[in-house]
Amino acid sequence: MGMKIALAGNPNCGKTTLFNALTGASQHVGNWPGVTVEKKEGKLRGHGDVIIQDLPGVYSLSPYTLEEVVTRDYLVTEQPDAILNIIDASNLERNLYLTTQLMELGLPVVIALNMMDVVRRQGGSIQSSALSQALGVPVVEISALKGENCVEAALEAVRAAKSRQAAKPVTFGEDIEHALEQIGTQVSGHCQPSHNRWYAVKLFERDARTELPLGQMAKDTIEAYIKTVEDAQDDDAESIITNARYECAAKLAHAAGREGKVHKLTGSDKIDQIVTNRWLGFPIFVGVMFLVYYLSISTVGTMMTDWVNDVLFGEIIPPAVEGWLASAATPEWLNGLVLDGIVAGVGSVLGFLPQMMVLFLCLAFLEDCGYMARIAFLMDRIFRRFGLSGKSFIPMLIGTGCGVPGIMASRTIENQRDRRMTVITTTFIPCSAKLPVIALIAGALFGGAWWVGPSAYFVGVAAIICSGIILKKTRLFVGDPAPFVMELPAYHWPSLKGVLRHMWERAVAFIKKAGTVIFLAVTLIWFLQTFNFRLEMVEQNESILASIGNVLAPIFAPLGWGDWRAAVAAISGLIAKENVVGTLGVLFGFAEVAEDGVEIWGTMQQVFTPVAAYSFLVFNLLCAPCFAAIGAVRRELGGKWTLIAVGYQCLLAYMVSLCIYQFGALLTGAASFGVGTVVAIIILVVFLYLLFRPQPKPESKLRRAAVKA
């Protein structure tokens, strides 16, 4: 029978590094059941029968955040054989606060004391033996970064697990202990004996997620005990326990010889003084962002992506496959499927990869060195007005290059609601593939007017801001506001191995999950635009896609472009947005067009009025992004939220385009007041209502409490 060791600790304490050091390549990454919190486990190096279970990084075991609930549910119900609690020695008190909670779970606990080198560099010291004595559990000094003593700490946990000696919980003040003891007697018999303390404390805290089948009398008795302590201390029970825990943590830290840090400027403080300086903060931020963008989107990343697209999937693989297919004398349709469908589809996915690897490398570096938290610190004020997080800036900036890495960059936002909102709105920003569409419309119908391009970005930013405000008031997003209580970790130079590993994990995740979806979707579109309903290979304007375009065209008539070719072009934009230009070219009878479609400008002028063309442009900017981006959304949010995101984007695009066309046509005199105008007015009124209505009150009492305070 194998053994399970749970790895628990604060965020930023080196837990991931320790986990990697302990398990090497034998990791299994999944999700915790029902939630999108990542779950990692792996075998202990050299000890195949010991499984290390990585728990989310948490500060506490409160019932309020997803990560904390996942952690405590696992520890209470699954009961690993021991807990290996990793502690950041340079931040002893706050880390010990979690330890005091872990020790109540009736499980053996071993402490891995990390980052002692930082403490020594700051001129401090910690007696790990004294700490071990005060806590009554083994303490092992480790260096996760250098891999020192890591396996030894795990083996210590294995020994503790074999001994089955549960950690002895820390004791609080006399009055609290008295109440806990009384509650404990009420609880006993309703839970495992080893969980008695845990449940007593949770009931004392009036923990909303703790339910025991107690009778009304027992409940009243417990309530009376809580009340007595509350009245004596003039505070609520939850705060009383939290206070008591921190008192313990401070005492333990004192016993270990670690006093509160004196106000001495460390190197990290000096960096921070400059980087988040009142005047220099933003220029430095702009510089860093420019560098990230420059490396991943403008230069290194794009050079490699272009190489993959143009050389690898342009000159090397297709001719090779073509030659191979020719030698095998395969039928024409199979050639088409393999070359235009599969090879082109896989190419379109892999083409993004180099760009993303460079981007992920930059992001991993920013995250690991501690600058990411400062970005949120700088930008929070702007973004939280729109229901977004300070960290939403990065996905949006990256999104101007390509939506796929932009969406993937949202990973760095911890709060789930902020992350969802960011993913849904990021693709509103015109990405580089939308530029040809803008160039086409600007050139063909507005005489290359200078304002068309900037206006596209303006529409994108406006869509993000309005969506943020509207969505945060909907039922999907309303609820308790996420507090922005964020640790600003000390700056440190990240390890190359850690950064590379970080980058690699994300890249693999993208290839695996997004790859399959994009691949299938691209193949489907290829099929639709190559065959007719009798499954004969035909030109695009006789294909199934053309038929679908014909059916869909009337839907777009109120938007001013009921021509079936425009509808087909918009659909083909799902493969890649620049396809809109190419498809229009093909449908207007040109085999090949330049990137801005200069050949079809004349025809465009006959099919579109300027207002209709602008409506077409806005629709293509705002509607569902390309399949690659949708695949990335699915990877980040899961199936249900992908539907919500795409549905919202298409709906918004339709509404905005309709209003633009109807009002525009009315103002330019191209159309008179009619049903369309009325519909547009109604949409506008509803839109303004959604935008300016007051924030609905969430059902829970929590927000009221915050306001009252």
Place this chain on the structure above:
Amino acid sequence: MKSLEQVKPGETVSVVRLHGEGPIKRRIMDMGITKGVTVFVRKVAPLGDPMEITVRGYELSLRKADCAAIEVQ
């Protein structure tokens, strides 16, 4: 009553009481801001919000709206 929101950068105060209840209060307390603890206000973000404080030997960022519920002296 003086709240943490009103404290100027560079000043050190001690926490008297936390008002309110529920997740935000718990979260603030979980991060170590409890009764009697010493808090040093390091700076305010360039746009005037949030604040950066030092508590229990580490750096924490808090929105001013949340700081308003922290009574200090």
